């Protein structure tokens with residue numbers, strides 16, 4: 312289905328949020344995930360359903376500063 | 378306090394702004410801002426806040442200037458290589474604006490001193506390069522009730538985020554804990570385009586001044602992510618998380634702890650007893666190397 316990932320429309324296979332992470336080869340421990348502006352708990356990534364048009368935000372750790 | 382004629386001239390472009398005026402400039406003169414880390418983000422933030430006439434700038438960093446810092450840490454000059462960063466920064470600030478009192482701490486920001494430090498200031502700026510310190514700053518500002526302007530840079534990307542403790546989302550509302558060290562797979566340099574430090578550090582300084590002046594709308598409950606390659610700013614809405622381990626309904630983080638440093642530290646024998654910060658000047662990027670893989 313087509314969902315929006317970080318502002319970009321993307322075709323991803325599967326039906327739950329975790330499928331989108333897997334499709335992008337992203338380890339769930341390396342990212343905070345928002346579905347339609349609401350944070351999805353890491354434990355719930357595999358049980359939170361996705362539907363076409365959903366907006367996903369993958370927020371990566373950004374640690375630098377010096 | 379009254380401004381001298383010289384000060385009125387120096388700050389005239391502020392005073393001309395109806396939202397600032399003489400009254401706002403006095404607020405700036407009475408403000409105390411703590412900058413944690415006198416490096417990439419800390420450099421531009423300190424310079425602009427000094428130019429703005431911030432009364433007291435606290436600087437904490439225990440590092441010395443390294444040649445590889447100069448590509449982005451613009452407060453330090455070539456002749457400063459090998460000198461303590463807080464001393465180098467203090468000299469530049471005082472040369473730029475003698476009105477500013479600089480309090481320098483040649484030390485690490487750690488659980489033992491964090492709360493005491495933030496309590497002494499009105500706003501805190503995060504200019505550190507590693508997750509344990511970023512989480513510690515977040516926790517200390519929440520527990521100490523101080524506004525925090527968070528910043529981060531990596532490669533061609535940057536992020537700014539303002540936190541009003543107890544009122545807006547904190548860093549842990551989104552990132553519950555530091556990334557597991559095992560996942561930071563390699564210690565290769567990820568690198569950063571130096572100017573990113575200027576873009577993000579000056580936005581942090583802008584946020585700090587807005588908070589001091591009480592003007593505008595702070596960058597709270599939204600993360601501002603900057604992508605230099607596409608020259609794009611993007612706002613990501615975030616909100617307080619009732620399950621946040623720090624500011625949620627059932628907090629589990631109730632005191633400050635020094636998180637273990639990532640695996641890179643362990644590979645460097647000299648650095649293992651150095652606590653939360655990398656020992657060498659430029660260990661910043663490796664901790665996050667790989668974490669942004671797949672974002673593009």
Ligand SMILES: [Zn+2]
Nearest residue numbers: 547550621624
């Ligand atoms: Zn929180």
